[in-house]
Amino acid sequence: MVAEVLAGLTIETVGWDHADAVRLRAEQQHEIDLRYTQPGRPSTTDADGAPVPDARDQVDPSNVFATLLLRVDGAPAGHAALRDLSGRDDYRGGLHPDGTSEVKRVYVAPGFRGRGLSRTLMSAAEDVARDAGVRHLVLETGLMQPESLGLYLRLGYDPVESFGVFSDEPGSRCFGKWLVPDAGPQDAAPAGVAPPVEPSLVEPSLVELVETPPALVLREAPWDDPDAAALRLAMWAFHQERYPQMARDIEARGGHEVADAERGRAALATFVAVLDGKPVGCASVAAAPIGPEHLAADPLRGVGGLPAVPAVPTLAGTVDGGATESHGFEMRNVFVDPAARRAGVATALVRQIEAEARRRGGLALYLGTGIRQPEALRLYVNLGYRPVLPYPPHDPDDALLLFLGKPL
Numbered sequence: 001m002v003a004e005v006l007a008g009l010t011i012e013t014v015g016w017d018h019a020d021a022v023r024l025r026a027e028q029q030h031e032i033d034l035r036y037t038q039p040g041r042p043s044t045t046d047a048d049g050a051p052v053p054d055a056r057d058q059v060d061p062s063n064v065f066a067t068l069l070l071r072v073d074g075a076p077a078g079h080a081a082l083r084d085l086s087g088r089d090d091y092r093g094g095l096h097p098d099g100t101s102e103v104k105r106v107y108v109a110p111g112f113r114g115r116g117l118s119r120t121l122m123s124a125a126e127d128v129a130r131d132a133g134v135r136h137l138v139l140e141t142g143l144m145q146p147e148s149l150g151l152y153l154r155l156g157y158d159p160v161e162s163f164g165v166f167s168d169e170p171g172s173r174c175f176g177k178w179l180v181p182d183a184g185p186q187d188a189a190p191a192g193v194a195p196p197v198e199p200s201l202v203e204p205s206l207v208e209l210v211e212t213p214p215a216l217v218l219r220e221a222p223w224d225d226p227d228a229a230a231l232r233l234a235m236w237a238f239h240q241e242r243y244p245q246m247a248r249d250i251e252a253r254g255g256h257e258v259a260d261a262e263r264g265r266a267a268l269a270t271f272v273a274v275l276d277g278k279p280v281g282c283a284s285v286a287a288a289p290i291g292p293e294h295l296a297a298d299p300l301r302g303v304g305g306l307p308a309v310p311a312v313p314t315l316a317g318t319v320d321g322g323a324t325e326s327h328g329f330e331m332r333n334v335f336v337d338p339a340a341r342r343a344g345v346a347t348a349l350v351r352q353i354e355a356e357a358r359r360r361g362g363l364a365l366y367l368g369t370g371i372r373q374p375e376a377l378r379l380y381v382n383l384g385y386r387p388v389l390p391y392p393p394h395d396p397d398d399a400l401l402l403f404l405g406k407p408l
Helices: 019-036 117-131 146-154 226-242 244-252 256-266 292-296 345-359 374-382
Strands: 002-006 009-014 064-072 075-084 100-108 136-142 158-160 172-178 216-221 267-275 278-287 328-336 364-370 401-407
Touching: 009 117, 019 064, 019 075, 019 100, 064 100, 064 117, 075 117, 100 117, 117 136, 117 146, 136 146, 146 172, 146 374, 158 374, 216 345, 226 244, 226 256, 226 267, 226 278, 226 328, 244 256, 256 267, 256 278, 256 328, 267 328, 267 345, 278 345, 292 364, 292 401, 328 345, 345 364, 345 374, 364 374
Parallel strands: 100 136, 328 364
Antiparallel strands: 002 009, 009 064, 064 075, 075 100, 136 172, 158 172, 216 267, 267 278, 278 328, 364 401
């Protein structure tokens, strides 16, 4: 099958062992090797410098039911594949349910990037999957590929628990998307796949942001303000439910009160949202050890002119007025009472934190959020935040975090 998508751009279905497909996968593997190479890590190239793929990522061709090759004016420019996971080991103690497939080896050659071809490839892969009766797609990428993370978030993929042979890799991030938006709530979400979302949320960039309600008031408050403290305690209860291991780790270090006091020492400003006279949300801002350069940081040192991330970033201090030497800030402790959600409270809090960071001389705002909060990720994506590389003081080996940033 060959389909012309745009003038000069075609997508064809080829065999897994097609020469152009094999070459593109080898190029991708070499780039992945460069992105994830760390000092002291054994090389994954042979004596001649040719890439040697990670043995765990070898794909059994018998499971691949579609290999897509994208060409631009006849030149091989992109690749994607689909493999059936139905009934196969998810490496998390279970099996993938029927109707599950994985998108593998999505790649666009460097000379063809910046044209939206990855989105075109993903759209074609989803069409092929639907035609094959696939109900939900899953995929795996990593923290060192922020542009891929951003693509999948913008296409409506939600983070899911890590699966497959890389499930024990802290830098691995997995995503899932339902291709059947009317899958009813009676259909339990299978392990490793996010539950069905409303059709309006499938493409986050199309979600209309809720306007700030006229009855909403934002007030600055000290960290120990009773309303702010009560809201952070409610957020702690929320995290205990969604992130039990994180909660146990915090308890081992002294519990919520100790952790809360530590965060309070770093907070530069705290805001409380009051709706109809009731405190319903909070957020704070702190200095970040990184500046706007981190928004474009790429682990491929010297490739495309992008700066590399320092091996050990240094923590920038604050100067008079609460500005940071890095001109970067971090948004923290964003929480909205569940009873007040979908009323524009979170959007208003985020915009208030952005305004405060600008007032203090900020040029970039960052945040870390958990993979089990897809509703928060959709909000941030809609407000212009994009995935970035990990940054201190966060643990880059925390498998439950995603890092986002936005220029101010």
